[in-house]
Amino acid sequence: xxxxxxxxxxxxxxxxxxxxxxxxxxxxxxxxxxxxxxxxxxxxxxxxxxxxxxxxxxxxxxxxxxxxxxxxxxxxxxxxxxxxxxxxxxxxxxxxxxxxxxxxxxxxxxxxxxxxxxxxxxxxxxxxxxxxxxxxxxxxxxxxxxxxxxxxxxxxxxxxxxxxxxxxxxxxxxxxxxxxxxxxxxxxxxxxxxxxxxxxxxxxxxxxxxxxxxxxxxxxxxxxxxxxxxxxxxxxxxxxxxxxxxxxxxxxxxxxxxxxxxxxxxxxxxxxxxxxxxxxxxxxxxxxxxxxxxxxxxxxxxxxxxxxxxxxxxxxxxxxxxxxxxxxxxxxxxxxxxxxxxxxxxxxxxxxxxxxxxxxxxxxxxxxxxxxxxxxxxxxxxxxxxxxxxxxxxxxxxxxxxxxxxxxxxxxxxxxx
Amino acid sequence: xxxxxxxxxxxxxxxxxxxxxxxxxxxxxxxxxxxxxxxxxxxxxxxxxxxxxxxxxxxxxxxxxxxxxxxxxxxxxxxxxxxxxxxxxxxxxxxxxxxxxxxxxxxxxxxxxxxxxxxxxxxxxxxxxxxxxxxxxxxxxxxxxxxxxxxxxxxxxxxxxxxxxxxxxxxxxxxxxxxxxxxxxxxxxxxxxxxxxxxxxxxxxxxxxxxxxxxxxxxxxxxxxxxxxxxxxxxxxxxxxxxxxxxxxxxxxxxxxxx
Numbered sequence: 051x052x053x054x055x056x057x058x059x060x061x062x063x064x065x066x067x068x069x070x071x072x073x074x075x076x077x078x079x080x081x082x083x084x085x086x087x088x089x090x091x092x093x094x095x096x097x098x099x100x101x102x103x104x105x106x107x108x109x110x111x112x113x114x115x116x117x118x119x120x121x122x123x124x125x126x127x128x129x130x131x132x133x134x135x136x137x138x139x140x141x142x143x144x145x146x147x148x149x150x151x152x153x154x155x156x157x158x159x160x161x162x163x164x165x166x167x168x169x170x171x172x173x174x175x176x177x178x179x180x181x182x183x184x185x186x187x188x189x190x191x192x193x194x195x196x197x198x199x200x201x202x203x204x205x206x207x208x209x210x211x212x213x214x215x216x217x218x219x220x221x222x223x224x225x226x227x228x229x230x231x232x233x234x235x236x237x238x239x240x241x242x243x244x245x246x247x248x249x250x251x252x253x254x255x256x257x258x259x260x261x262x263x264x265x266x267x268x269x270x271x272x273x274x275x276x277x278x279x280x281x282x283x284x285x286x287x288x289x290x291x292x293x294x295x296x297x298x299x300x301x302x303x304x305x306x307x308x309x310x311x312x313x314x315x316x317x318x319x320x321x322x323x324x325x326x327x328x329x330x331x332x333x334x335x336x337x338x339x340x341x342x343x344x345x346x347x348x349x350x351x352x353x354x355x356x357x358x359x360x361x362x363x364x365x366x367x368x369x370x371x372x373x374x375x376x377x378x379x380x381x382x383x384x385x386x387x388x389x390x391x392x393x394x395x396x397x398x399x400x401x402x403x404x405x406x407x408x409x410x411x412x413x414x415x416x417x418x419x420x421x422x423x424x425x426x427x428x429x430x431x432x433x434x435x436x437x438x439x440x441x442x443x444x445x446x447x448x449x450x451x452x453x454x455x456x457x458x459x460x461x462x463x464x465x466x467x
Numbered sequence: 468x469x470x471x472x473x474x475x476x477x478x479x480x481x482x483x484x485x486x487x488x489x490x491x492x493x494x495x496x497x498x499x500x501x502x503x504x505x506x507x508x509x510x511x512x513x514x515x516x517x518x519x520x521x522x523x524x525x526x527x528x529x530x531x532x533x534x535x536x537x538x539x540x541x542x543x544x545x546x547x548x549x550x551x552x553x554x555x556x557x558x559x560x561x562x563x564x565x566x567x568x569x570x571x572x573x574x575x576x577x578x579x580x581x582x583x584x585x586x587x588x589x590x591x592x593x594x595x596x597x598x599x600x601x602x603x604x605x606x607x608x609x610x611x612x613x614x615x616x617x618x619x620x621x622x623x624x625x626x627x628x629x630x631x632x633x634x635x636x637x638x639x640x641x642x643x644x645x646x647x648x649x650x651x652x653x654x655x656x657x658x659x660x661x662x663x664x665x666x667x668x669x670x671x672x673x674x675x676x677x678x679x680x681x682x683x684x685x686x687x688x689x690x691x692x693x694x695x696x697x698x699x700x701x702x703x704x705x706x707x708x709x710x711x712x713x714x715x716x717x718x719x720x721x722x723x724x725x726x
Binding site: 187188193194195223224334335336339340341345348349 | 533534537603604605606609634637638641642643644645646647648649652653
């Protein structure tokens with residue numbers, strides 16, 4: 051199994067009365083809540099944490115893209131990934147990802163991802179989300195009626211830019227370019243592995259199967275709420291005659307590990323309640339602009355249990371409920387390992403994506419959680435699936451011998467000392 | 468008054484419904500938010516004096532094909548073709564909200580295609596310091612309170628008929644919003660302000676006094692821009708869909724105007 055360390059980069063100092071004083075954490079969040087000098091420290095801590103996770107031996111470190119969002123401070127994950135490419139060595143860089151329809155022209159994604167793949171020596175995982183309505187339609191003003199068609203077209207353009215040996219013209223419905231000539235090109239051939247974050251629509255399951263991409267279910271509500279979606283995914287794979295290779299799937303899970311479960315409950319209470327209380331305070335009026343989901347999905351969901359459950363979804367905001375409902379798995383290393391083995395086996399997930407930093411978790415606690423997990427949980431879960439299945443969706447990269455070693459920086463003043 | 472008649476015209480190869488009722492000189496109607504899921508008391512009031520022709524724009528109830536339309540030019544041409552094929556070339560036209568943005572453009576680009584023009588709370592313009600309401604960031608439960616002043620009348624307009632499939636009915640309503648978003652997202656600004664001066668038809672601007680979607684101050688912008696004679700009528704007790712809130716008073720104002 052591959053274990054990936056994911057950072058959302060949440061702004062950590064939203065006030066205690068944030069829910070009462072703000073309409074939403076997303077789209078119209080007041081900039082009064084944002085202090086750039088504090089953000090300077092947060093960004094640097096967050097990047098330290100990602101590098102720390104890489105050094106602890108996680109298989110990948112992950113970043114993602116959000117806009118006008120108080121719990122996701124990465125409008126450009128590529129900026130973060132480029133510094134990680136220099137400061138990490140063997141760890142895969144999972145950029146989860148670039149919302150294709152937001153880039154004009156989308157060739158920009160082919161270029162920047164190719165840069166990342168070159169700088170990192172072929173360690174990039176290329177994530178291509180459609181993007182949430184909040185990010186795409188509201189914060190970025192994209193038309194919900196054309197978003198998906200633009201996304202698919204941008205995908206075709208990026209893939210062609212990576213794989214076509216010569217310059218070509220692209221005469222698309224939304225993108226016309228006489229000279230498409232992505233320069234640089236990715237190290238990985240024919241292209242970096244592609245992962246698609248999805249929200250549970252059958253159309254995306256099918257598309258991932260058809261394109262042979264990883265389907266990553268990135269829900270904040272853990273393994274209990276995610277079960278129906280993952281079972282739906284595997285049912286669809288069966289129907290399509292695909293194998294049950296667990297590496298077809300990625301799954302996000304929050305985890306807090308400590309010496310004992312009791313201690314974990316104490317340690318992770320504040321950051322978990324901060325996340326589910328303040329960070330997920332999103333005005334539902336932005337959940338589904340007309341056209342964002344297809345008519346087929348609306349038809350499928352009108353009578354579906356999943357949709358009804360979603361409509362009645364009552365988010366737990368206190369630690370007991372957060373843990374009972376499975377949003378966050380907490381416990382001693384052995385308990386967490388046992389539970390994760392069960393969850394990953396049951397959901398058949400080969401790419402476990404972990405949030406070991408969440409909410410306003412302090413950097414010391416984040417590192418404690420990360421280190422304890424790496425030392426005592428990782429060795430107990432890593433072997434899962436490896437004897438049965440090959441991960442065909444993992445970066446192939448350059449060997450250690452051929453990969454560059456960035457020189458350490460020595461400032462003139464230090465050198466003189 | 469005659470019975471409601473229904474026929475279909477093709478727009479870019481997709482069927483669009485045309486409803487018709489009444490006798491006499493034709494008067495066209497292109498609806499706004501949500502389209503025309505049902506025939507309305509307002510149209511009955513017009514049909515007492517005139518032959519009312521109500522064609523459905525692509526994607527609005529009764530019409531499909533919005534997914535083929537990518538640019539504003541394509542939307543305007545589709546609207547022009549629809550009106551012509553529905554028998555409304557050179558006729559008096561009434562249009563509301565979303566639909567009014569397109570009909571105003573038809574009147575601007577083909578000035579002879581409209582005899583007298585009535586625009587009810589039209590979309591098409593946007594002023595940063597006097598913004599229109601974001602009708603695409605609205606929970607379903609809050610729609611009536613924003614779109615009309617009398618939510619019961621909106622409920623009458625959108626009530627599912629007994630013989631309608633509930634899934635189809637729900638999809639139809641979402642599709643109408645998507646179709647409108649397709650040509651108006653994100654601000655409802657179609658660049659119409661540059662073409663208003665080409666509108667030569669005498670124009671009646673009707674505004675619900677309580678319009679929460681397009682502020683009544685926009686009437687002045689339309690009046691200022693349109694070259695033809697303009698007049699503004701403000702309807703008390705009415706919101707954005709003024710003809711749904713106050714069918715008789717809006718119909719009377721229009722019939723007096725087109726007389």
